[in-house]
Amino acid sequence: MPPVLVYGGPSTGKTAVLRDTFAHMGIGYSYVSCIEFDKPRPLLQAIIGQLKGKKRKAADGYAGEGKAEQLADLLVHLQGMASKKEARRYLILDHVERIRDADVLAVLLRLREYTGLDMGLFLISQIPWGSNAYEFDTLRCPRPLQICFPGYRMPELLQILAKCRPEGDNERLFSIFLGTFIGPMFARCSSRIEDLQRVIEQLWPEYIRPVREGRIEASKQQQLYFAFKDKAIAAKELFESGLQNHASLSAALSARAALGASDALDFELPFTSKVLLLAAYICSRNKPALDRRLFDPSSRAGRRRGTMASDRQAEAAAEAKLRGPHAFPLERMLATFWELRSAQDEEPAGAAEQRDAQSGDLFMEISSLVSMRFLSQVTGSLSDAKYACSISDEVAEKMAKNVKVSLKEYVLYV
């Protein structure tokens, strides 16, 4: 049979429907997820292991029975299976979009042509075949038959969510709750069932509490609505679909206090490293031409500008901020570092020998910052290497507070 691609958004039931269909028809199948095995070699191992169906043993590192180092070996294995005249095997590959630009996919789609093995291949993907994502050489892979799982429309979504109703609770109230709060407020920003389920789990008891406690009768929806509206809006503002969801929602419900992030740095670094990182941060944000104005006292500080010019400058600065950090040469970072140090008045001016003496240590610090992924080398050879700084604004702000540098004075972007 020709390969089949099943595609559709997350949690639209692709895997579940496929699995239940097989279960219903009473056919066995093998399942391999490309998230677990996203490199060609482990993927092949997994496929062979699944198809051959031997038990994995600790002795051979759970590597399964057949060893497939290369695609060629996989094909040999499969050819061997093809000659055995068994019942047709079915293989489900989940998350195929992960391996979309590997040769493995092209070969798998043509297995029949290459090995003569009549295998039922089902691919599950979030991305449709016709999109640009499979562009690498789409025609190299013959197009599979396609089955689309469309996303849910709002009424369908609410119908599914209605199944989350806790046992014994008022059915009508629950559907009103879904229709007024979950539908328009939360489902518009995330249609993931899991997220919405979590929201319902937390909000529904709050909504129903007045009824349970007997303060408001179940028939008075208006009153219920007004009693709950503020809480829902607060929850919505903090609704971030994802893992943090749990914490923020319960915070919104109980205290509704703003989550005051602490100013303290939650990791420790040597003092020099922190200043170095700040220097890197400044270099990656500011344009090189700005350095002179910032650090050279002899340059004319603050030329007079017209309002138009300063407006334009502010606009350019905002734009540069959005565009993000850029790479900078090492020398520039070191120069900025010494400027920062001397501004802190811990360094007597003009101690060039001392700087030379310390430079060895500094390079050690820099290499350890690189290995900690705070800095990364982006381009260039050893002689003119360019570095990029990968700390976020918040971390930089905390760090600046920690070493008592006022970032506002230095980071001007343009």
Place this chain on the structure above:
Amino acid sequence: MQACTIIRSRLTDLLCPGVALRPQLEAARAKLSALLCNTVEKPGANSSYLLIGARGTGKSLLVGRAVQELVQKYNTNAASPTVGIVQLNGLIHSEERVAFREIARQLCAIFQVSFSRAAAFADNLEFLLDILKTLHKGHKTVVFILDEFDMFAKPFKQTVLYNLLDALQASSVQAAVVAISARHNVMDSMEKRVRSRFSHRRDIILELAIEDFDHPESGPVALLRSFLSLPEGQCTQHRKAWNTAVQASLQDSDVWKALRLLFDKGLASPRDLLQIAQHAVIHLGSGGTLLLAQHIQAAIAAIDQAQNSVVDIIASQGILELFILVAALRLHRKGYQAVNFELLWAEYAKTRGMQHADIYSKPAAARAFQRLLDAALLAFAGARAGRAGLWEFASVVAAVAEEEVSEGLQRHGLCPPLLKSWLAKDIVQVGSSADEAMGGC
């Protein structure tokens, strides 16, 4: 229904037995067959042959048929075959170590020699030369079929090709190399020493031409008919009724129009047509008796719909995702080559002034951004862009066209009118449209 089963098994077979080749393929096949027969019969007539053609035009089918014929003609004694077929594929065997081991393995299997898995590259190469000489003494021939030939011609040192073609030069060897490729410039990428050993026999298989649309033998309709109709001698009692039904349904003007449309979109290569035929038979199901126009129409629609799938995916996104996507398109329109999350967020934040119902926090927008990347509606601008540095500033591009998005918005059940006009116009007047959006909430 027997006719349906026959057709189905025929269409899923790789060599499509019983389906006549279109004239161009038939001519190339005859030529290749003559060439191979010559190699088998006359010692020293080693040859190499290159077949070029776009994907899905039937190159492999043609070679498969020619080889099948060759095997049937000469391999009369099953215990000791006269012709050995070695099949290699550029996607799999382009590396020399793998290629020569595979050659050795296949030759060992055909001519019943014991194969050593542990043999090194040099051993395998020596074995190849030896066995070719030995086979020549027994008047036996080896045909090497190299599919995806361009992959063999890609490495800097084309050892596989060189060694194979060099072996063919010797008079004490009887072998042929048949290369198949989809790249028209594959000859240019060959090394000089390889090219000089390649005899310049080649054929180009052309795609179906637009002016041949209603050609009685090689037009798409004719191909579909040859896929779907029963040949003589099979299922005689139903054959006539079945063939008439197929003929009638292919004459249907709606089918004709839909096919023409598909053809104009470039979605009607012979392989696509084969897929349409498969689809049609699937739609017929096991209960139906005769193939009707509606089955073929459904099949054509299925192929066509697969091409529109991006719109479906857009239409099933959440509102916030759509806002971010539209923001990306707006920025592209303003001249940004690539955008990042901070830019998208700033663009989205501008809609706050329009007083609509879909204002969400930055983390929520970040998740939406991530989901768009997962759905491949946004794509990282470079290979490195997604890996290094801060994710907020990783540069991405919108991987969809504006028309697709606006069609997706039209199909989306809940899309606020504000969003549509935000996509359509650079400046949106806050007024009636915003009120409507509020009313929807």
